[in-house]
Amino acid sequence: MSTIERLKKLFINKFDFNVEELKPDTTLEHLGLDSLDKIEFMFDIENEFKIKIPDEEFKVTTIQDMVDAVDRFVSEQVSRSPDLAMSH
Amino acid sequence: MGIISPCGNNIGDFWVKVAAGKSGVRKISSEYANLLSAKIAAEVDFNPSDYFGKKQVSYLDRVNQFALAAASEAWKDAALSLDAKEKERSGVYMGVGLGGANAIEDGYVRLFKQNEDRVKPLSVLMIMNNASASYISIEYGLTGPCLTISTACASSANAIGEAFRQIRDGYADVMLAGGAESFLTYGCFRSWEALRVLAAEDPEDPSKSCKPFSKNRSGLVLGEGAAVVVLEELERAIHRGAPLYAEIIGYGSTSDAFHITKPSLEGQSRAISEALGDAGISPETVDYINAHGTATQWNDLLETQAVKKVFGDGAYKIPISSTKSMHGHAIGAAGAIEFIVSLLALKNQAIPPTINLDQRDPECDLDYVPNIGRKGVRVNTVMSNSFAFGGTNAVLLARKM
Numbered sequence: 001m002s003t004i005e006r007l008k009k010l011f012i013n014k015f016d017f018n019v020e021e022l023k024p025d026t027t028l029e030h031l032g033l034d035s036l037d038k039i040e041f042m043f044d045i046e047n048e049f050k051i052k053i054p055d056e057e058f059k060v061t062t063i064q065d066m067v068d069a070v071d072r073f074v075s076e077q078v079s080r081s082p083d084l085a086m087s088h
Numbered sequence: 089m090g091i092i093s094p095c096g097n098n099i100g101d102f103w104v105k106v107a108a109g110k111s112g113v114r115k116i117s118s119e120y121a122n123l124l125s126a127k128i129a130a131e132v133d134f135n136p137s138d139y140f141g142k143k144q145v146s147y148l149d150r151v152n153q154f155a156l157a158a159a160s161e162a163w164k165d166a167a168l169s170l171d172a173k174e175k176e177r178s179g180v181y182m183g184v185g186l187g188g189a190n191a192i193e194d195g196y197v198r199l200f201k202q203n204e205d206r207v208k209p210l211s212v213l214m215i216m217n218n219a220s221a222s223y224i225s226i227e228y229g230l231t232g233p234c235l236t237i238s239t240a241c242a243s244s245a246n247a248i249g250e251a252f253r254q255i256r257d258g259y260a261d262v263m264l265a266g267g268a269e270s271f272l273t274y275g276c277f278r279s280w281e282a283l284r285v286l287a288a289e290d291p292e293d294p295s296k297s298c299k300p301f302s303k304n305r306s307g308l309v310l311g312e313g314a315a316v317v318v319l320e321e322l323e324r325a326i327h328r329g330a331p332l333y334a335e336i337i338g339y340g341s342t343s344d345a346f347h348i349t350k351p352s353l354e355g356q357s358r359a360i361s362e363a364l365g366d367a368g369i370s371p372e373t374v375d376y377i378n379a380h381g382t383a384t385q386w387n388d389l390l391e392t393q394a395v396k397k398v399f400g401d402g403a404y405k406i407p408i409s410s411t412k413s414m415h416g417h418a419i420g421a422a423g424a425i426e427f428i429v430s431l432l433a434l435k436n437q438a439i440p441p442t443i444n445l446d447q448r449d450p451e452c453d454l455d456y457v458p459n460i461g462r463k464g465v466r467v468n469t470v471m472s473n474s475f476a477f478g479g480t481n482a483v484l485l486a487r488k489m
Contacts, residue, residue, distance in 0.1 A: 016141045039209045040147065046206075 003067045003074075010044045024064035045070060051077045089333065089428050090161025092154045093313040094130035095415045098161055103432045107461045109441045111295040111414045113309050120274040125281060126289045128297050129272050130311030130416025147210055148223070149188030154314035154421075155220035155268035156227060162264065163228060166318035166330060170229075170262065179232035179260050181251040182221035182316075183243025183267030185420035186276070188214040193273040220268045224316075232260050238420070241380070243267050245423025245474035245482035248317060249339035252484075255321050262324075266316035266424035280310060283349075285384050296444045300381040300410035301388050301456045303447035308382040311416025315424035317431070333431045334470075334486040338367025344479030351386055351475055356394035359481035360473070364398070367485045369469065371399045374406055374485075376433050376465075378426045378472040379456075381410020381442065382417055391473065392452045407465070409457040413443040423474035427484050430470035434488050438463045 001009075008022045017031065028038065042053050045066075051073040060066045089099055094112025096102040105112065112130045121127040132154070136145045139157045148156070170178055191214035195207035213219060218236040225234040233254060237247045244267020251265035280286050287307040290297040298309040320330060340362030344355030364371060380391055388410075396403045411429050418425055433439055438461060445458035469487040476482075 013142070014146060015143050036147070036210060036213075037143070043206070043209045 003070055004063065006048055007045070007063065007066060007070065010041070010048055014041060014044060022063060024062065024067070026063050027061055029061075049074055089165055089315070089317045089431065090158040090163070091313065091315045091425065091428055092132055092134060092158045093315070093415050093418070093425055094132050094311050097132070097134065097157070099165070099428070099432070102428075103436065106411055106414055106429060106440045107436065107438055109414065109443045109459060109461055111443060112311070113295045113298055113414070113416055115294050116272070118274070123274075124277050126286050126297070128287070128289050128294045128309055130309055130418070131272060132312050147213070149191045149214035149219070149270070151184065151188055151190070151268050151270040151314075152214070152219050152223050154270055154312070155182060155316070156223055158266060158268070158314035158316040159224045159227065159264055162266070162316040162318050166320070168262065168318065174261065175229050176231050177260050178230040178262035179251070179254065179264070180221045180225045180230055180234045181237060181247040181254070181263060181265045182224065183237045183239070183245070183247035183420045183423060184217050184220055185238060185240050185243055185269050186271045187217040188219065189271035189273055189276055191215045193275050196275070224264055228264070230264065239480040239482070240476040240478050241382075241417065241419055241422055242474040242476035242480045242482040243420040243423065244315065245427065245472065245484055246341060246480065248319070248336075248424060248427055249341060249482055249484055251319050252336045252339055255319055261321045263319040264316055265319055266314065267421040268314035269418045269420040270312045271419065272310060272312055277310070286310070287383060298383050298413045298416065299444040299446070300379070300383040300413050300442050301392070301449060301452040302445045303449040305383040305385065305388060307384050308412065309416040311412075311418040313415065313418045313421045313425060315421055315428050317424065317428065332489045334434050335489055336484065336486050337369065338363040338365075338485035340364075340366060340481070340483040342481045344481070346479055348479070349477050351390040352479065353390055353393050353397065355479060355481050356390060356473070356475055357397040359483045360394060360398045360471070363471065363483035363485045369485070372402050373469050374399075374471050375467045376430065376439055376470045377406055377408040378430045378433075378470070379408050379410045380473045380475045381412050383410070383412065387475065388452055391475065392454055395454060403454055405455070407439045407455050407457045407462065409440055409442045411440055411442075413445075423472065423482060426474070427472045430472045430484075431486060433467050434470055434486065437465055437467050439465050439467065
């Protein structure tokens with residue numbers, strides 16, 4: 001499943017949104033997410049993608065920003081995991 | 089008024105059960121139940137999705153969900169509509185004993201049992217004791233005083249009493265007051281078990297385990313729930329044609345300053361006398377007492393003595409019941425749940441029983457309305473007693489309008 005599909009699934013599990021509301025250019029502000037919602041959602045993202053999101057590095061405005069940030073963390077953190085490093 | 093309780097999640101259902109002597113005590117459903125010596129509690133049947141969207145289901149501890157659900161029923165019942173100026177003169181006082189006990193337990197399980205390094209992001213907001221009052225204040229936009237009172241088993245009786253004074257002393261016109269508690273976790277059961285105050289499970293019928301004032305009483309049964317009443321300045325309420333249940337006429341608040349768990353005759357009787365004095369009524373005016381009645385050896389004995397000390401021979405003429413025999417001991421919510429029982433006794437001119445009272449204790453020899461409730465009784469003035477661990481005593485008095 002693509003990153004955006006996985007994020008949409010997290011959104012729907014956590015909030016009362018319809019999947020149609022969740023487009024790449026939809027802003028979090030438009031969805032009415034406040035700072036606490038963002039903190040909660042970061043926790044779910046960390047669980048889903050097995051990543052750690054540093055406090056200062058999740059400045060996202062749209063869902064596409066979120067996809068890009070998650071992909072970046074995944075490529076940085078998952079590919080640098082000790083198991084993978086060993087295989088190089 | 090509004091309620092979430094082991095005997096029903098609205099005022100109508102609650103009264104039907106309590107008046108009929110139906111117990112909300114039962115075997116604990118959780119997986120850890122078989123580890124406990126007494127596998128019983130008064131649990132609330134509550135599906136959060138019936139009340140909240142997904143977000144609130146996940147953000148709010150069960151205790152705050154109870155509080156908001158009870159407040160919602162109370163708010164609708166009172167048919168209030170306040171403008172911004174009136175909201176400044178409206179507040180919330182809630183009694184909460186242990187805050188978000190479920191979130192605390194969940195966090196510890198994650199950290200110490202599952203060796204995770206994170207707890208739920210909003211744990212602080214779920215755990216803090218004042219969350220229930222604050223969420224109610226936010227929900228209804230009430231911008232007057234918003235306080236949380238934590239005096240264990242007396243918390244919500246104190247909250248209602250203090251809210252009453254807030255209005256009487258002219259600081260507010262409308263107060264939502266009550267209490268909430270939800271702490272039926274493995275850790276809490278173990279803590280109460282360790283204190284040796286929990287009732288032994290009745291071998292024949294677990295729902296009959298809580299036996300207040302009975303010779304064979306063995307302790308309290310833990311409960312949970314929330315109860316909220318809307319208090320309003322009398323002239324204002326009459327003027328707008330509000331549905332009125334009763335007038336609060338007195339409040340007594342004392343401390344034993346004696347022992348952290350052992351009750352004191354002096355502290356309890358003084359709270360009762362103080363409430364009567366505050367109301368300016370004589371003891372024989374009281375038609376019904378909802379007892380603290382935890383079913384511990386000490387409470388029921390001392391409470392009986394305290395009532396006798398204040399009411400003299402008249403004590404034998406007043407029907408007294410401990411409805412904890414049915415809804416268990418909901419600690420922070422107990423006082424408000426029982427105050428609502430008292431108001432419903434006024435409204436229905438009926439008195440709920442103390443169930444499971446099968447063996448008379450010669451030292452507890454008052455009229456505890458054993459096992460069968462009474463209908464068609466003249467009930468004009470009611471008293472509700474709450475006596476807490478810590479030695480805090482709170483007594484509320486109300487009368488029919």
